[in-house]
Amino acid sequence: MAIRIFMTGGTFDKEYNEIDGSLFFKDSHINEILKLGRCKLDYVATTLMMIDSLEMTDADRGISFDNCRRCAEDRIVITHGTDTMVETAQTLGRARLPKTIVLTGAMIPYKFGSSDGLFNLGCAFGFSQALPHGVYVAMNGRYFTWDNVRKNRKLGEFEEL
Amino acid sequence: MAIRIFMTGGTFDKEYNEIDGSLFFKDSHINEILKLGRCKLDYVATTLMMIDSLEMTDADRGISFDNCRRCAEDRIVITHGTDTMVETAQTLGRARLPKTIVLTGAMIPYKFGSSDGLFNLGCAFGFSQALPHGVYVAMNGRYFTWDNVRKNRKLGEFEEL
């Protein structure tokens, strides 16, 4: 079984710019993370965009959908900012592709050392290989179907509607 | 959905004794790890033993089996040393309990900072919630059924027979 990973940015991949103190994107850390995780599963990782999910447009979501539809793999993990992860899940979910698509992200950048990203990505890897076709959000050690999830912005957690 | 976690020790939970330079077990780090992972799934974590898996006896495997059989949950994650993880999986697998049991571990202690443990535990969480009843090993980003897996000791990886 091979899986496809699409990276779109989000907190997961943010870095700290030590010259001006801002947060920014350079490259995705996915290969570094999967090497750390001794991952031996076949995978192809593609960066679709590297943006904050608050800046994600309908056009960006269209790009994500096109890539999910056209790629050869039917097991897909998408790394995504948490703020609009649910919106992207809904866009993908309504299309009812015959694929298992799992969106995940992080509350703390991977590079900051105490990130939830490594655990979340592991969960997403597990869910994407074992869940039936559908679109899911994998956060907080759980999975949610695309049509029954929201981010509780106060707590920084995902929950059912 | 609630899951049960049984901890048995292994590299995952080893620590460095700075006085004599040896590796040893103190407590499991599972709660610390799941807090880092912002895990909000209901779980109960129980330490069965804290040993190197090379020291695991048939009696220890009996304890693991009894606990799997008697616990209320039918989704179980077991943290275990990698050296004899397959043997324990076989003991549990032959019993054909109507439960999903996923064994996982680490090649590098969690406390050493660059451990695969956080990713592996995430994978095990994903698999345990989504795979059908059976006994599985979750390592290297993949899952293996209990009767088709071995540890390649030279590479430090798991593979099919």
Added chain:
Amino acid sequence: MAIRIFMTGGTFDKEYNEIDGSLFFKDSHINEILKLGRCKLDYVATTLMMIDSLEMTDADRGISFDNCRRCAEDRIVITHGTDTMVETAQTLGRARLPKTIVLTGAMIPYKFGSSDGLFNLGCAFGFSQALPHGVYVAMNGRYFTWDNVRKNRKLGEFEEL
């Protein structure tokens, strides 16, 4: 020999707010850092303020000076944001107190895991115990006298005039 530590904030002590993605101050991490460093030197640590050094006013510098002058110890380490560390060093240096005062900071927050803060604080501890009376900046593994140092903002490094 006892030393005094005054904390004023700066990148050193910044944390990541996972709810809104901003950087903020909670508490100083100095005690945590010195515990990690197995520090057994007698020290007293006092938080004077917890601010970005770009926001530091003359009044704040007055507070820093008063505290340096009045404390019992004549070996002082000040943690400070790098952007105006030189200005504070000049304020303190012109006063010519009969004390050894060493300012240090970090380019990366201590909590982000790959910080220079631990090394810089070690350097400042060494310099503060061994240099003659005077005011110094300890950054980049070196020390600079207060009247012969500037921050090269492009490189994020300190250098002589």
Added chain:
Amino acid sequence: MAIRIFMTGGTFDKEYNEIDGSLFFKDSHINEILKLGRCKLDYVATTLMMIDSLEMTDADRGISFDNCRRCAEDRIVITHGTDTMVETAQTLGRARLPKTIVLTGAMIPYKFGSSDGLFNLGCAFGFSQALPHGVYVAMNGRYFTWDNVRKNRKLGEFEEL
């Protein structure tokens, strides 16, 4: 001012062998550490040996002494295992070279993430640039002269005689 660094091994540079669970030496991490510390001081780093200090022989101490004597720099930092750091300091101290030599090490390997090594190395950098000629041990945030220090093996700390 340029300093010389001699690496001899010790806990500081130990790594975890994930295949057999042992601790071993590969290379020194000194360049990686000084890059993390944004060190811009001129330095030359030379590996003399990579051994546990319990295995250090008189011949090894002779090599260390020869290198200290013959190198061009008169500011020297030596990374060393803590168990026999004092013995090496005594060998070097009795020779009364007209140089400032600072020995340091770590209780936890640098690669294990929560090491005191980065702080200790910072202290050693500070002391080596600011103390008068002599031989010193820099541990626990302090410095000790070579003829007035011992390791308290029970506490894992250095103290005066």
